Amino acid sequence: MNDSGPLHGIKVVELGAIGPAPFAAMLLADMGAQVVRLERRDSQGVGVGSWNHLHRGRPSVACDLKSGSGRELLLTLAETADILIEGFRPGVMERLGLGPDEVLARNPALVYARATGYGQDGPLAQVPGHDINYIAMAGALGAIRRHGERPLFPLSLVGDFGGGGMLVAFGALCGVLEARVSGRGQVMDAAMVDGTALLTTAFHALRNTGELNGEPGTHFIDSGAHFYEVYPTADGGHLAVGALEPQFYAELLRLLELDPADFPQWHRSRWPELKHRFTEIFRSRTTAQWAALFEHEQACVTAVYGLADAPAHPHNRARRTFVDIDGYRQPAPAPRFSRTPPRLPTPAADPGSDDGTALAEWGLDPDDIARITTADTPAHR
Secondary structure, eight states, X not given: OOOOSTTTTOEEEEEOOSTHHHHHHHHHHHTTOEEEEEEOTTOOSTTOSTTOGGGTTSOXXXXXXXXXXXXXXXXXXXXXXSEEEEOSOTTHHHHTTOSHHHHHHHOTXXXXXXXXXXXXXXXXXXXXXXHHHHHHHHTHHHHSSOTTSOOOOOTTIIIIIIIIIHHHHHHHHHHHHHHHHHSOOXXXXXXXXXXXXXXXXXXXXXXXXXXXXXXXXXXXXXXXXXXXXXXXXXXXOEEEEEOOSXXXXXXXXXXXXXXXXXXXXSOGGXXXXXXXXXXXXXXXXXXXXXXXXXXXXXXXXXXXXXXXXXXXXXXXXXXXXXXXXXXXXXXXXXXXXXXXXXXOOOOXXXXXXOOSHHHHHHTOOHHHHHHHHHOOOBOOO
């Protein structure tokens, strides 16, 4: 149990799932919330196992929600929880007899946080999918492409984690704050399609002004412009150029010893030509040489680092952006807090590996633990 961090005192029951649900629980645990993950000891499938850093910072308690003992364990923990996080398809928890009606009856102040792809209702609510499907539906995937090329999905960062897990954590905490005023809990419905759409708000604003109308890959922020682009370098690496504002663009040209009259920033008809000229220039030196020239200057230019390289960058090392947990390098908890910094998370646990310590720390006495973990009465289906 993490007894430090800004969320110390918040209690969370997490039901084992993949994608946004464990990421949301990780965010809460990283910040000091007391999180208990319930899952079958023999859980299998995508994302399962102690190798998955998304499961760090909290114990895994064996629980089969299809059994009477598993159902009673969840309901008992929910009685004193602030948040319950579940990531099943709509209707699954209701069929188990563990839907909002049953759980909120045991704790009316609970926030029942539901993470899905398409949401709890709507024509596609029961359709399976993954990040690539949800960001396609929200309009984000169609906008992420170079002119004349097919859309390129950005790993599973947008749907699963940005528009999914972060939205779940944010929504759950919103519910907790409201419940502390009203004394009443509620259901929080976080759909990855909704969250991804929310992430595109600024781009809808640009579209409504006419700035992003037309083909993707032809605008100033989607790879159309020469001053906002990724360029290959001499040694096979890449350079990220993001000199949007005129003062940064002017500094870029100064460092490259280029005449501003020959490189007008906003003459759109010349963007393809200027991009070709930049390509030839940046191919003339190695990534390290360009990084040495640019990274401490006011030109918004950085080398492109991979997952293996980023932890070694001096800036990331100085801020401890990446940390070692049980010998495995991974991103550190974020954001930072001056007065209530969280402790370093504990390693991810194997499914159902907790020996009862987590239940005791939750406040259950030995008799309750023995009763709940040994009972096997039929569960509602």
